[in-house]
Amino acid sequence: MTGRRQFLGGLIAASIVPKPTWADAGSPAFLSAAARADGRFVLCGISGDLEIRFERPLPARGHAAAAHPTLPEAVAFARRPGTFAIVIDCMTGAQKAALTAPAGRHFYGHGAFSADGSLLFTTENDFEAGRGRIGIWDTRSGYTRIDEWDSGGIGPHDIKRLPGTETLVVANGGIDTHPDSGRAKLNIPTMEPNLAYIVHGAVTEVAKLPADMHKNSIRHLAVGPEGQVAFGMQWQGDGPVSTLVGLHQMGGPMTLMDAPQDDVRNMQGYIGSIAFGADGKTIAVTSPRGGLLQLFDAQAGRLMQSEPLTDVCGVAAIGGQFAVTSGTGEMRQTNGANLRPGTQAALQWDNHLIPIITP
Amino acid sequence: MKRIALAIALTLPAISQADPVVDDIIDAHILPTFETLAAQSQTLADVAADDCDPTSDALRDAYGTAFDAWVSASHLRFGPTEADDRAFALAFWPDSRGATPRALNVLIADEDPIANTPADYAEVSIAARGFYALEFLLYDSALMTAGDAAYRCTLIQTVTADIATTSQSIIDDWQTSYAETMRNPGPDGFYRHVEEVRQELFKALSTGLQFTSDTRLGRPLGTFERSYPARAEARRSERSSRHVMLSLAALQDLAARMASEDADLADALDASFTRALTQLTDLDDPTFAAVSAPQIRIKVEVIQQSVDTIRAIVGNELGPTLGVAAGFNSLDGD
Numbered sequence A: 001m002t003g004r005r006q007f008l009g010g011l012i013a014a015s016i017v018p019k020p021t022w023a024d025a026g027s028p029a030f031l032s033a034a035a036r037a038d039g040r041f042v043l044c045g046i047s048g049d050l051e052i053r054f055e056r057p058l059p060a061r062g063h064a065a066a067a068h069p070t071l072p073e074a075v076a077f078a079r080r081p082g083t084f085a086i087v088i089d090c091m092t093g094a095q096k097a098a099l100t101a102p103a104g105r106h107f108y109g110h111g112a113f114s115a116d117g118s119l120l121f122t123t124e125n126d127f128e129a130g131r132g133r134i135g136i137w138d139t140r141s142g143y144t145r146i147d148e149w150d151s152g153g154i155g156p157h158d159i160k161r162l163p164g165t166e167t168l169v170v171a172n173g174g175i176d177t178h179p180d181s182g183r184a185k186l187n188i189p190t191m192e193p194n195l196a197y198i199v200h201g202a203v204t205e206v207a208k209l210p211a212d213m214h215k216n217s218i219r220h221l222a223v224g225p226e227g228q229v230a231f232g233m234q235w236q237g238d239g240p241v242s243t244l245v246g247l248h249q250m251g252g253p254m255t256l257m258d259a260p261q262d263d264v265r266n267m268q269g270y271i272g273s274i275a276f277g278a279d280g281k282t283i284a285v286t287s288p289r290g291g292l293l294q295l296f297d298a299q300a301g302r303l304m305q306s307e308p309l310t311d312v313c314g315v316a317a318i319g320g321q322f323a324v325t326s327g328t329g330e331m332r333q334t335n336g337a338n339l340r341p342g343t344q345a346a347l348q349w350d351n352h353l354i355p356i357i358t359p
Numbered sequence B: 001m002k003r004i005a006l007a008i009a010l011t012l013p014a015i016s017q018a019d020p021v022v023d024d025i026i027d028a029h030i031l032p033t034f035e036t037l038a039a040q041s042q043t044l045a046d047v048a049a050d051d052c053d054p055t056s057d058a059l060r061d062a063y064g065t066a067f068d069a070w071v072s073a074s075h076l077r078f079g080p081t082e083a084d085d086r087a088f089a090l091a092f093w094p095d096s097r098g099a100t101p102r103a104l105n106v107l108i109a110d111e112d113p114i115a116n117t118p119a120d121y122a123e124v125s126i127a128a129r130g131f132y133a134l135e136f137l138l139y140d141s142a143l144m145t146a147g148d149a150a151y152r153c154t155l156i157q158t159v160t161a162d163i164a165t166t167s168q169s170i171i172d173d174w175q176t177s178y179a180e181t182m183r184n185p186g187p188d189g190f191y192r193h194v195e196e197v198r199q200e201l202f203k204a205l206s207t208g209l210q211f212t213s214d215t216r217l218g219r220p221l222g223t224f225e226r227s228y229p230a231r232a233e234a235r236r237s238e239r240s241s242r243h244v245m246l247s248l249a250a251l252q253d254l255a256a257r258m259a260s261e262d263a264d265l266a267d268a269l270d271a272s273f274t275r276a277l278t279q280l281t282d283l284d285d286p287t288f289a290a291v292s293a294p295q296i297r298i299k300v301e302v303i304q305q306s307v308d309t310i311r312a313i314v315g316n317e318l319g320p321t322l323g324v325a326a327g328f329n330s331l332d333g334d
Helices: A004-016 A261-266 B002-017 B020-050 B057-073 B083-090 B099-110 B130-139 B149-183 B194-221 B240-258 B263-283 B294-322
Strands: A030-036 A041-046 A052-058 A062-067 A073-078 A084-089 A095-100 A105-113 A119-126 A131-138 A144-150 A156-161 A168-172 A194-199 A202-208 A216-223 A229-235 A245-248 A273-276 A282-287 A292-297 A302-308 A312-318 A321-326 A330-335 A338-344 A347-349
Touching (some): A030 A062, A041 A062, A052 A084, A084 A105, A105 A131, A131 A156, A131 A168, A168 A216, A194 A216, A216 A273, A229 A273, A282 A312, A292 A312, A292 A321, B020 B057, B020 B149, B020 B194, B057 B130, B057 B149, B083 B130, B083 B149, B099 B130, B099 B149, B194 B240, B194 B294, B240 B263, B240 B294
Parallel strands (some): A062 A105, A105 A156, A156 A216
Antiparallel strands (some): A030 A347, A041 A052, A062 A073, A073 A084, A105 A119, A119 A131, A131 A144, A156 A168, A216 A229, A229 A245, A273 A282, A282 A292, A292 A302, A312 A321, A321 A330, A330 A338
């Protein structure tokens, strides 16, 4: 029979068992999905000096992952239009939970956690309505679905939380798709991407592009220390586009980054990933199609430099510099104006290099 | 001596930029394709002007011939087809949420005068324009008889005239400027290098194959659990399988021209297309209506796999041969 003393003792014991932290998984600074040479897919933890700290199996090719802010666990999303995501214990590689999109929804491949890690927010498609949704999952009860919100647009892709707040910013790419037609884009003539800010389920602000840029799909986001939101776009119109990178801050206008026309064209209409420098002064964007990393001066709003790297896509801030990953297995780091020689893994790094942001 | 040096300097850039593969594709593939589309679309509009009865053989034949011409052009989605969203105005499909019948029903119910002239009609919802909208007006039992017969007649005549205008605009652009734009890449041009021109053509081939696999075949195949024959393209006019055939034939021609510098690759591509086309002929199901039956479904899946095999050859072998980047991430598109 369990007496009161034993019960209390059990409670105390439970509370003094320390919760695992990212340090227990080798203190990785980044996560990235990758394909192995044997055709299998993995999620890797990568240290701040660009060493692989762990390699955990994934059931299929991943897109992005979201790192829990305190617990060493990550949500790995399948490529869109996937209907499931898995939560991986990064210490053991065990699958801790699985997220299944509700009927009539599919994931777009990105997610963000609340500041305390209790909630996960996922970008989703309500494909019968053709409307973007944000799914809300309770991480403390095994990632159960508890609610969903409007995303403020069509085709939400990336989602980030502004630092020090519970405000979410969503890249509504504007492109309507329906899983019955694969990746066919249903509304290019009328697409209208936006950046939507969401506070506790209410869309509090929507920032739009100028009308002549309505075919520039806002896809990926990076947030600066002061809540600046840099966005990378993918051009769905025909012919050259004038810019693929922009900057916004709540309450202000959108600024579009300037670059010489040739440098914009070299990105082939496609930004694959974006990152803000730790000091909020530099924005890094990659184009795997152009095989280029470009660095922008956020304040001046113009291109500073362009560095070639074949099939480069993942990018993240590291110290005062940027780390980049490529589909050829390379990991490199910028050094001021240069891209330093880096490491070569027998892996193909997938789209995104996800920083693990601990409080 | 000086004069010779100058002459060489003047002619070199032109020589170095000329690309016989590109010239051949423009002259023998692109221009004839859009000339046929414009001519058959005009014939369709002329026939409809004389005979707007949706059950008329003459009208339906003209429709089929013009739609054939579009499907054979439907992979060439760049430049003139994208200006003013012309390709969407000709072909609003897939229509996952039924926007086309909805828009047509509203027009007919309101007897909206916007359908009185093709010029006005260019401003209507894009879902109510083009070959797929016309299919509803000619073959859908509800829309064939909805509302006022005289209004429907006007609508059919206007939609066909709008198709003819759009198709003519595409070939006009090709003939007056875009062919030269592709032949003459340069630092200030729309295309800066021959490589960018080749990349555009390569993209047309690979996205054309993807569309046929994912959408033309993928929609009726549905999910692993369930097939959806009612999602097949243009099933009302029984053209679903025909569209796969026509698109593969057009892509086969383009692929052969793109691979013309590598005989082994050209042979491998040709064999892979022929295999898919033979499987499609053997299936003998014009609308994929039987796709719900397991023994038929497996045959459609095999055709889709054959198209995906072509895609793999194109991506893994033709791309590198043409010097077109095709990395792990650059192909992903997300």
